[in-house]
Amino acid sequence: MRWSDPTLHLLFWPLATVAIYILAKRLYRRWHYWWTGPLLVTPLAVLALLAILGADYRQYMSGTHWLVLMLGPATVAFAIPIHEQRTVIRRHWPVLLVGVLAGSSIALASAWALAHALGVPDAVGRSLMPRSTTTPFAMAMSGEIGGVPQLTAVFVILTGVCGAAMGEVMLKWLPLRSALARGALFGMAAHGAGVAKATEIGREEGSIAGLVMILAGLLNLMLAPLVMLALR
Amino acid sequence: MTLAALRLRAVLRRTRLLQILLIAAIWLAGDALVRILGLPVPGGVVGMVGLLVLLALGWVKPASVRLGAYWLLAEMLLFFVPAVIAVMDHGEFMGALGLKVALVIVVGTLLVMAGTALTVDLLYRWRMRDRMRHAVE
Incomplete structure (x- = not known):
């Protein structure tokens, strides 16, 4: 051959x-x-x-x-951790919802503003916006808002690697008293890599990080039409 | 439930590959639904919501999909490697643009971390204080 x-x-x-x-x-x-x-x-x-x-x-x-x-079936698989975390969701849903909403808004707005301030091409800027969420959701959102899904996949990885590394330093700087906040920090900013890091810090932090990661992915996808309107 | 059905269920709960196939079937169903109805969400998300409903109704037991689901989630990185390799076709990132993108990612991630964690911590403390006050009254 x-x-x-x-x-x-x-x-x-x-x-x-x-x-x-x-x-x-x-x-x-x-x-x-x-x-x-x-x-x-x-x-x-x-x-x-x-x-x-x-x-x-x-x-x-x-x-x-x-x-x-295979990312399709992997997305379906997120139903299991959500189902298993339903008591945590029921108890803390207002806090989680506001936290994910704040985190997603900051992620989208900061990517857009920084990209524009630095003169990054529009398509690249749009591909950067969903980078904080987990890959299947980020790639889907990227396509929705006029980005390039493959570029987003690369940015998602870079975000995960740098987020997991910086997160530990941030924990020392920020006055966080609850496991909920420590988990949300990793799950919102660094998706899968962050969840792995949070699990090293504590079990509760890890499961909160995983939950926040999934909720952020879903919320971002729901926000996509709004983002599209805002960008026009 | 018949004996054959019970035996099938027992096999399903032990066999990861069967569970993965079941999850893939749910994904295909979600994908078909998206295409037929013209929904603006990916088939995977529709499938996920579908599986959540099935779990909530008790029609699917967590034990029937758990092994497969956690395998798919644990190996997710493998599935997006080919998507990342697309960076080969984007030579323009070698240089100034690459540095700018890195800056956006680092600064953006720091802002997201601080914003999310502080918001959650503040809300959590308020709610706990509220709850304590109610308990005292």
């Missing part, structure tokens, strides 16, 4: 991606730093392999686009 054979790319890239992902998770279990997380290492290693083998994006995508489709 020659390297230019499309069938080879069809088979090789999904296998290589899964293998790199598994290795990256092992690596993180061994060396636990903020920059060794699979969130950052996996895409970088895939990019490096693509560069070494001289393959392009289209060849890569031909065999791996079905992996992105």
Whole structure:
């Protein structure tokens, strides 16, 4: 089989991606730093392999686009943690709702204002707006408000990595007394990576972070038509 | 419930792959609904709301999907790797634009963290104080 054979790319890239992902998770279990997380290492290693083998994006995508489709069932799966957290939701819903509303507004407004102040192109600015929410929701919202979903996927990762790293420092600076606030900080600002970090700090913080992450994703998607009106 | 149905349920509760297939079927149903009705939300979100309703009604027990659901959530990173690789087609981020984007992300994330955490903490303390006062009265 020659390297230019499309069938080879069809088979090789999904296998290589899964293998790199598994290795990256092992690596993180061994060396636990903020920059060794699979969130950052996996895409970088895939990019490096693509560069070494001289393959392009289209060849890569031909065999791996079905992996992105799996984000659909992953979104459905969020029903389980929501269902299991229903007592927490019932008890704290006003606080959670206002917190997520405030966080989402700040995320959307700060991305838009900073992007404009720095002269970032409009499509990139729009792709930056949903970056605080978890990937499936962020990509869906990006498409709704005129951004580029693939760019948003990259920004979401960068946000997660830097949010999980900065969150610990922020905890030392901010006078937070409740686990609710500490969890919300991570879940709202750094989605999945933040939830993982919050879980390291405490069980309650972790489950609140997960809940806030999902609520923020849903709320952002509901806000998308409003954002569209505001941007026009 | 018949014996066969009970046995099927027992298998479903142990088999992650079956649960993933069940969740995927719910997603496909949500996707079909979105396409037929022309809804402005992704099929995954409709499927999620559908599954929540099924769980609330007790038609689906959490144990029938829990293993599959937590697997999908834990491995979610793998699913968006191909989307991220699209950055290959965007060479324009090497340079000034890339730095600007990084600045937006860092400053924006700091603002979101501080704003969210302080809002939640303040509201939580108010509610607790309120509750204490009611308890004393």
